[in-house]
Structures are given as structure tokens and as C-alpha cells.
Amino acid sequence: xxxADQNRQFRLAKRPEGxxxxxxxxxxxxxxxxxxxDEILVAVEYISLDPAMRGWMNAGRSYIKxxxxxxxxxxxxxGTVLKSNHSxxxxxxxxxxxxxxxxxxxxxxxxxxxxxxxIAPLPxxxxxxxxxxxxxxxxxxxxxxxxxxxxxxVSAASGAVGxxxxxxxxxxxxxxxxxxxxxxxxxxxxDELGFDAAIDYKNESVYKGMKQHCPDGIDVFFDNVGxxxxxxxxxxxxxxxxxxICGAISQYNATEGMYAPKNxxxxxxxxxxxxxxxxxxxxxxxxxxxxxxxxxLSDGKLKHKEDIVxxxxxFPDTLLKLxxxxxxxxxxxxx
Amino acid sequence: xxxADQNRQFRLAKRPEGxxxxxxxxxxxxxxxxxxxDEILVAVEYISLDPAMRGWMNAGRSYIKxxxxxxxxxxxxxGTVLKSNHSxxxxxxxxxxxxxxxxxxxxxxxxxxxxxxxIAPLPxxxxxxxxxxxxxxxxxxxxxxxxxxxxxxVSAASGAVGxxxxxxxxxxxxxxxxxxxxxxxxxxxxDELGFDAAIDYKNESVYKGMKQHCPDGIDVFFDNVGxxxxxxxxxxxxxxxxxxICGAISQYNATEGMYAPKNxxxxxxxxxxxxxxxxxxxxxxxxxxxxxxxxxLSDGKLKHKEDIVxxxxxFPDTLLKLxxxxxxxxxxxxx
Numbered sequence: 001x002x003x004a005d006q007n008r009q010f011r012l013a014k015r016p017e018g019x020x021x022x023x024x025x026x027x028x029x030x031x032x033x034x035x036x037x038d039e040i041l042v043a044v045e046y047i048s049l050d051p052a053m054r055g056w057m058n059a060g061r062s063y064i065k066x067x068x069x070x071x072x073x074x075x076x077x078x079g080t081v082l083k084s085n086h087s088x089x090x091x092x093x094x095x096x097x098x099x100x101x102x103x104x105x106x107x108x109x110x111x112x113x114x115x116x117x118x119i120a121p122l123p124x125x126x127x128x129x130x131x132x133x134x135x136x137x138x139x140x141x142x143x144x145x146x147x148x149x150x151x152x153x154v155s156a157a158s159g160a161v162g163x164x165x166x167x168x169x170x171x172x173x174x175x176x177x178x179x180x181x182x183x184x185x186x187x188x189x190x191d192e193l194g195f196d197a198a199i200d201y202k203n204e205s206v207y208k209g210m211k212q213h214c215p216d217g218i219d220v221f222f223d224n225v226g227x228x229x230x231x232x233x234x235x236x237x238x239x240x241x242x243x244x245i246c247g248a249i250s251q252y253n254a255t256e257g258m259y260a261p262k263n264x265x266x267x268x269x270x271x272x273x274x275x276x277x278x279x280x281x282x283x284x285x286x287x288x289x290x291x292x293x294x295x296x297l298s299d300g301k302l303k304h305k306e307d308i309v310x311x312x313x314x315f316p317d318t319l320l321k322l323x324x325x326x327x328x329x330x331x332x333x334x335x
Numbered sequence: 336x337x338x339a340d341q342n343r344q345f346r347l348a349k350r351p352e353g354x355x356x357x358x359x360x361x362x363x364x365x366x367x368x369x370x371x372x373d374e375i376l377v378a379v380e381y382i383s384l385d386p387a388m389r390g391w392m393n394a395g396r397s398y399i400k401x402x403x404x405x406x407x408x409x410x411x412x413x414g415t416v417l418k419s420n421h422s423x424x425x426x427x428x429x430x431x432x433x434x435x436x437x438x439x440x441x442x443x444x445x446x447x448x449x450x451x452x453x454i455a456p457l458p459x460x461x462x463x464x465x466x467x468x469x470x471x472x473x474x475x476x477x478x479x480x481x482x483x484x485x486x487x488x489v490s491a492a493s494g495a496v497g498x499x500x501x502x503x504x505x506x507x508x509x510x511x512x513x514x515x516x517x518x519x520x521x522x523x524x525x526d527e528l529g530f531d532a533a534i535d536y537k538n539e540s541v542y543k544g545m546k547q548h549c550p551d552g553i554d555v556f557f558d559n560v561g562x563x564x565x566x567x568x569x570x571x572x573x574x575x576x577x578x579x580i581c582g583a584i585s586q587y588n589a590t591e592g593m594y595a596p597k598n599x600x601x602x603x604x605x606x607x608x609x610x611x612x613x614x615x616x617x618x619x620x621x622x623x624x625x626x627x628x629x630x631x632l633s634d635g636k637l638k639h640k641e642d643i644v645x646x647x648x649x650f651p652d653t654l655l656k657l658x659x660x661x662x663x664x665x666x667x668x669x670x
Contacts, residue, residue, distance in 0.1 A: 062604050063603065063604045063605075063606075226600075245599070245600070245602050245603045246603075247603070248600055248603075251600075257597055258597050258598075258599075258600060259597075260595030260596055260597035260599065261595055261596070261599055262592055262593050262594075262595035263593075264580070264593075264595065264596055264599070264609070265561075265580070265583055265586075265593060265611070266611075267580050267609060267610060267611035268398065268580045268581075268582070268583075268611030268612065268613065269397050269398045269611065270398075270611065271398075271610075271611055271612055271613060271616060272610070272611055273608050273609065273610035273611070274599070274602060274608065274609045274610075275602060275606075275607070275608035275609075276600070276601075276602035276603030276604065276605065276606055276607055276608070277603065277606055278603065278606060281606060
């Protein structure tokens, strides 16, 4: 087989305990399949690496069924149509979809969406115009109800979702404070993204930073990390504050149980609410979100940064960058 | 001084650590004062003993300012007007208000509300027609959004608030499961109050009981107790479930920090929310709540039980009944 005939894949070999190890993956090569009726063959070009992937590797249904042992790892992807048996797609079309951690995918046409690379380059459809963008848009505005004058705090502020949450909040007239690890990321969110302040969780007290930068309390806390940072935010909520539970990356590899937020009674004291959400529930409204995001993007009002790592074979190590905080921007694997 | 001239009071002497001790109170006797302009003198007849009182004894502002050292302990009360310098009140009127743990109170007329003992006897204005009634009504329907067909679970189900939450939920067409301690309380909520099922937290697994009695998950969990019971409810939430944080009586005397709910990520998995509330925020809508509750009461649709302990001097010991679960029904001290 030439490389063009080979589909390379990472399949889940074992359910990880703690951080996923190389031995938790099977690297498999098989012949590229031909698309059947109404199917298309896609050459995957970019693979999205997201914190949520860690949860999909665990046994037991969460908000979505787990990836089974032996299955190709689930992932958001973008690529080019190589062959089409579906009337909506032609060879050469750029498409996005959950095609998994593999170099080639045969999928039903209805599982793919065409993307317009005249609006933004292909990897942007895994970030600002993809799931992270929809997550930020609906999580902040719909679940969090952020509005003009609110103080919004977001954790993992330089990450794919956090950077967009903060910028959308600024566009909506909020005061925005980001939490990030290290001086470089903190400078980025303030100087490049226009946040009002940043708190460096690796080098300062998050609790004190919140007290300082949010003297009237936090109206919306958009949480991607969980753990003690969530607890500090609970302790600093404003009256009628809203906590949006988007993720808890600090806890995904915990082997001794999740960190539990001991300040939850602040919800009573402040008549506040904490609410979880999953972006898939907004599928029927993605059009609205994508239009808003594309509009801001073309007006130059949304900055975004992709952290692109090259080489399909680097998938296992690259995924770990999410969990040690060494990625900077939306993490993408280039095939 | 004769007893009629004496105002007996319990004042806060020390901030308790853990359960309030007798030595945390000062028993004080002083002359009954005369009302000034627009004031009334009330003979307190019944004093409401509520879990929230424990929080008011701690230092630091919570949702309401703390009772200061040396102050008469705050409490809801009902009694009879002895003298009136306010045009809205005449001698002999029955009134309710936060007159504190004392036998006589001089208060501004605007701090008192007339009550109608032809609708219900005086102590009911500390229960079903008082704060517990308003708490159950607005907490369940407004914060929890309970509606026809929902599965509602309430903790401290035989208590002042819980018993009403469950009955209102039944009136609204919900399936209702109560959590209470011991066979007698569990029989009461099922056989007397009409709940669909009860879980005896002292003698069975609350988690398994919820699994059994709520096979489709919990739509509304109305929590009065916190701790592991809250965690079990989080683990059993239905899609879009609502957790109403009304109180956490299991934790009020904790000296080593609150129990933290480790299953909070169930909020994300189930797109659920957890929201705190304080009944005082609904003051402008008490009329609506009182009308509904009085209507159900006069139609014989709401049962209520008062646990009335006689003797003003028994206040310190009687309060403790709330925290060891030995009260059965709304706990009231008869002066």
C-alpha cells in the first residue's frame, strides 16, 4: 500500500488511569475504504484535541457514550473530500465533522458539514468557528446570561474556549478577568485579547486576585477547570451570580475522586446558581452562533490562536499538552 | 416586679463552636418598656425555632447580618398587642413579626403584621402560613420550577418546610419522595401527607432508595440538609434537573468545614442547575403565597403538625432538637 491508500488510526486500547499513556493506544494501519451509497471519503487534515476527550475514554455513559475499547478515538476534524457518493458534496470540498483520530474517514454525508475557507482558514473550524466557538457563545450568553455591566471571570482564559468567552464578554460590555497559568498567558489575555485583568494561578492567590479585580463580586464565572479555582470563585460570587460549569480539566485525570467545591453554600448566601451545559444541546442554534462569531471575526473583533502540532503519529504525546497546561491556544494536530 | 412587668429574654452571650451550649446564652430579665410614638407593645406567645437561627449566631455577614453578642436572639414570633400607639393596631390584636426570643417586645408598628386566627390558630402563622410556608411555596415552584409530572425529592421531609414542599408538589401533580429519619417520620410523610415514597436515611442507603423510587431521575431536589444526601441526589439527577439549596442543617454545627458535594459534575452531565435562595427575597410576593397556602389549608388539602414545647426557659435545650432530629413537625416554643 502507498501512504495514500493507508488509513492510519489511533484506537483506544485500554481505559487510562490518570493521564493517558502511550500504551493506552493502538496505532493501526488499514486500507482506505471506498464510500458506499450516500457516503463520502474524507482526507483528514486537522484533528481537534480537546479536554473533553479525556472523559470519553472512561467507562460508563456520561453526557455522551464512551469510546469503546478497540474503537477509533472520537475527535472533531476538518479535511477534504476525496470521493463523494452524496449529492451535497464534490471532490475537493472542505468539510468538518467528528471523523475521529484517523487520516481517512468514510462517513455518511449527513455527518459532514461544508466549511467556507474564504471566511477563515481550515483549522479555525475546529476553534473560533467550531465547537469551542459555539461553547463560548452559548455558554456565556445563554447559560451564563452575561450582559452589559457584568463582571465576568473565566478560567483557562488563554485556552480555546476561555479566550473566546472573554472576548465575547468584552463585546457585550462586561468587565472581564481571566485566570491563566504563567506570565506569558496572562499578558496575552490582557494585552492581545483586551481582558481587563488576569490572575496567574501558578504564581498568585486566585482568591485574593478575585477579591482585588472583582470588588463587587463575580456576576458570571465560566469554569473550565474545576478544583480550588472554582471554590475561590464561589467564595467571590456577587448577588444572583451565575456559575457556568463547562468543564473541570484539573480533575479529569484525578484517580482519587473529584475535588468537591466546599463553598457551595455561597449559592444560598448570594441566591446564585451553578449550571452545567453541553454544547451539543445547542445544535439547533449553531447557525445563530456561527453567524455571530463569523461576523465578529470578519470585523477583526475576535482574535484567536491555534497551537498546531504537526505529525499524525504525535497524537498521544500532543494530547497530554492539554493536561499539563503547555498548549497555548487551541490545540490542533496537523495530519 | 410582677411577672407581667417583666420582660424575660435570651441574649447571645458567646458565638458557639459546634452545637450551641447553655453557656452561649444570657438569660436576662428587665422591666417591660412602654411603646413610644407609632410603636406597639406585644406579649409574645409563640416563638419559632428554625434551623437558620444557627447561622445567625455566627460572626460575619451571611445573607443577613449576624446577631451581635449581647443582642436578644433573633426569632420569628406571634403574640398579642398589649398597648398600641400605632393607628393600625388595637389592644388584643394578634400579630406576627421578628420580635426575638423574649416574652415582651416593643416594636415599630410597621414591623408587625396582623394575623387572622379565624383562618388558622396562632402557631400556624409560624409554620404553614408563615416563613416555612413561604419558603416551601416559592422555593419549590419559583426556584425549582416544579411542574406536573416531575419527580420531586425533598430532604427533612417531615420538617416544617419539607412537609409543605411535598404536599404542594403533590397538589401540582408531581411524584414525591421524602427523605426522613426513622420509621415513624417515614410513615407520616407517606400515610398522612400522601407522599409516594419515603427513604429512611437512618436505616437505608439514600442513594439506592433514590435509584429505586426515582427510576427516571430526580427533576427537582429540594435540599434542607446538605452533606451526603445532597451528593446522592446529585448522582441521581434527571436531565435538566434542578437542585434548590434551601438549607444544610447537617452542616450548620460542623467545626471542621462544610461537607463538599463531590458529585457536582453531574450538573454538567445532566445539564442541571443548583440554585440557592432566601425566602426574604420574595417579600413582595408573600401575598400571593399566603393566599395560595390559606386556600389549600381551608380546603383541607394541606396537613401540618406543630411540635410545641412549653416554657420560655426551655429555649436553649429546645433549639437543640432541630439538630439531633428529635423534633417532629414545626418546632415552636410556647411562652
